[in-house]
Amino acid sequence: MNLEWMAWTMPTAIFFITIVSILIAMTIWQIISPCMKRKGFLPIATTRGDRLFIGLLSSAYIHLAWLGLTPFTLWFAFAASLVWMGVVMRWG
Amino acid sequence: MDKWEDNRAWFLVLPVFVIVAFSAIIPLMTVVNYSLQDIFGPGERIFVGVEWFKEVLHDSRLHEALLRQFLFSGMVLLIEIPLGIIIALMMPKKGWAASLSLVLIALPLLIPWNVIGTIWIVFTRPDIGLLGAAVNGMGIPFDHTASPIQAWITLMLMEVWHWTPLVALLAYAGLRAIPEAYFQAAKIDGASSWAVFKYIQLPKMRGVLTIALLLRFMDSFLIYAEPFVLTGGGPGNTTTFLSIYLVKIAVGQFDLGPAAAFSLIYFLIILLFSWLFYQVLQNAGKGGAQ
Incomplete structure (x- = not known):
């Protein structure tokens, strides 16, 4: 199958593989240990x-804001997003 | 009694999943790929990183189009949702009149979007159009191709005429689904019409109004065919909405990279607002009348 029309690049392939891996991991996690709705620091359960x-x-918005408002490298936004992701998953 | 989950039911959603994968996920992946490259032609491309995102985020014409889009969608929702509810409340409840009003009110929804624009071009023409000639005849100069305010008024009228029926039909379905016992209890308590609306009808319509609000927000935020046919984005750029500007970049200038980056930002805005509306409406009135 020729996927040339999709114009794949290594960074985008890694990005999508990561997203799919996260979804698979979340599915397995849900089967092993089903979660209940809970209320953390976010305003909704x-x-x-x-x-x-x-x-x-x-x-995604952190990255866009970083790109639009600062001239610095995007790796800072990536690091901030990782920290934010961890905080939301644990205490959100 | 012990309850158990039959996970085989998930196989029933598999066909939808496959269709969505082909119609949405694969194109979205392609757009992400395009947004990071300069595309010259088949097989001719250069990786440019986030350059297009930077360019698009600093594009003042995009900022203006975004503001116009929010203004348009906000006004559409402010008019169509209350008007749709009022129409639904006034519609006959049963008999032939109910059937007839349902058919009549659904008529604008059956017309193709590009035809809607054409109808309104003719309708608002200052020389021969019923609306345009009538307004001019009253001594008020009317030409939506020259006046930005009149172009906006015409667009709003067209949008409200086209899509309020959808809100009215959804609200009507919600109203008809309320059991008669609620109204009988309200009558016994001597509740006013306003109290019946506030405490019975409105909370009971929350589900359908959520759908109406989401559909109308997404549709109005993505609007393309009607304003493109009616005003072409003019006069000047005063009715150039996001989708019209996006098509100018993608098809007019064939800048596929910036257009892809623009599309992704557009997608993220719609995703965020749809999710926010959904959460707000799902959590509104919790603990109240159910």
């Missing part, structure tokens, strides 16, 4: 999947 979605979406 969330499941584990909700917190992942919130973490990923807000990480």
Whole structure:
């Protein structure tokens, strides 16, 4: 199958493989240890999947804000997103 | 009684998952790939990192189009949701009149989007259009191709005429699903019409209004065909919404990289607001009338 039209690059392949791996890991985690909705520092009660979605979406916005507002390398935004993701998943 | 989950039911959603994968996920992956490259043609591309995102985020025309889009969607929601509810409340409850009003009110929804624009071009023409000629006849100069305010008014009228029926039909379905016992209890308590609306009808319509709000927000935020046909984004750029500007970049200038980056930002905005609306409406009235 020729996937040339999709214009794959190594960084985007790694990005999508990571997302798919996270989803598979979350599914396995849910089967092994089903989660209940709970209330953390976020204003709504969330499941584990909700917190992942919130973490990923807000990480995208952190990257965009960094790109739009600062001239510095995006790795800082990436590091901040990782920390934020961990905080949301644990205490969100 | 012990309850157990039958996970085989997940196989029933598999066909939908496959369709969504082909119609949405694979194109989205391609857009992500394009957004990081300069595409010259088939097999001719250069990796440029986040350069297009930087360019798009600092594009003042995109900022203006985004503001216009929020203004348009906000006004559409502020008009269409209350108007749809009022129409639904006024519609006949049963009999032939109910059937007839349902058919009549659904008519604008059956017209293709590009035809809607064409209808309104003719309708608002200052020389022969019913609306345009009538307004001019009253001594008020009307030409939506020259005046930005009149172009906006015409667009809003067209959008409200086209899509309020959807809100009205959804609200009507929600109203008809309320058991009669609620209204009988309210009558016994001597509740006013306003109290019935506030404490019975509105909370019971929350589900359908969530759908109406989400559909109308997403549709109005993605609007393309109607304003493109009616105003072409003009006069000047005053009705150039995000989708029109995006098509100008992608098709007009064939800048696929910036257009892909723009699309992803557009997608993230819609995703965020749809999720926020959904959460707000799902959590609104919790603990109140159910």
